[in-house]
Amino acid sequence: MSPQIVQSPWQTAALLVARLIFAAVFLMAVTFKFMGMEATAGYIAAAGFPFPLFLAWCAAILEVALVLCFLSGAFFTQAALVAAAYVLFLAFAFHGPSHWAGNQAEFGFFVDHFSFLAGLLFAAVHGPGRILALNLGWPGRA
Template sequence: MNTFTDAMQPSAVTTSSNTNSQDTLALVGRVLLAALFLIAGINKIGGVEGTSGYIASVGLPFPELLYWATLALEIIAPIMLIVGYKARYAAIALGVFSIAAAVFFHADFADQQQMTSFLKNFAVAGGLFFVAAFGPGRFSLDRG
């Protein structure tokens, strides 16, 4: 019996406690990430003209179709993320969406607010990719 290696092994109580903390933090993280998109999606309801006009103003094609796709993504994927159903797929979709939004709508680095929005979108994408990589945790429909 090697006391050094035995001391390095976590006890069952510590492991269980750490797992509960990690799963709780994973749930909190999913809810916080999802809230950003869900609120944005709800706020877009009924705003076809304004949002489509904004999409068209940056030169993207099919602005009305992109409006409806964005609305669906910003409402459905966050709900999936919150409940932890196919959370990895929802996180990847929202992460890619965040990067695309940064590139198409916030790439004017002469404007400090746009640069900050660009970096925030990338940071949010990073958090979402953590969910995709490590899973939603035990407190989810996917259970890890």
């Protein structure tokens, strides 16, 4: 049996705001995909991936699942780890070193992914909190 963890009101608020930010980022991404799935597929094809429309739909489905997990707290740790892997993949696949020579802003986009990755890893360790969270997932996690 794990000890009861008491969170101060500001910690509870910070966890909820963080969850909302994670959900909002992925909600914006999936909204753009749904508004222009062909454009997303074109971007994926330009990066050299096969089956771009299929991959665009897979990305959209994953992002919807991540939004639901971050909002509900269900499978939160697993979702945060999957999101971290996804963000790392996106950084290298779409903004990695091969893109820097043609556009220096790509390096900034690449680096930005790592601050988001750090937040996701931190969230995976600390969980969704106790308020407004289903807390489904690995046993023993709060």
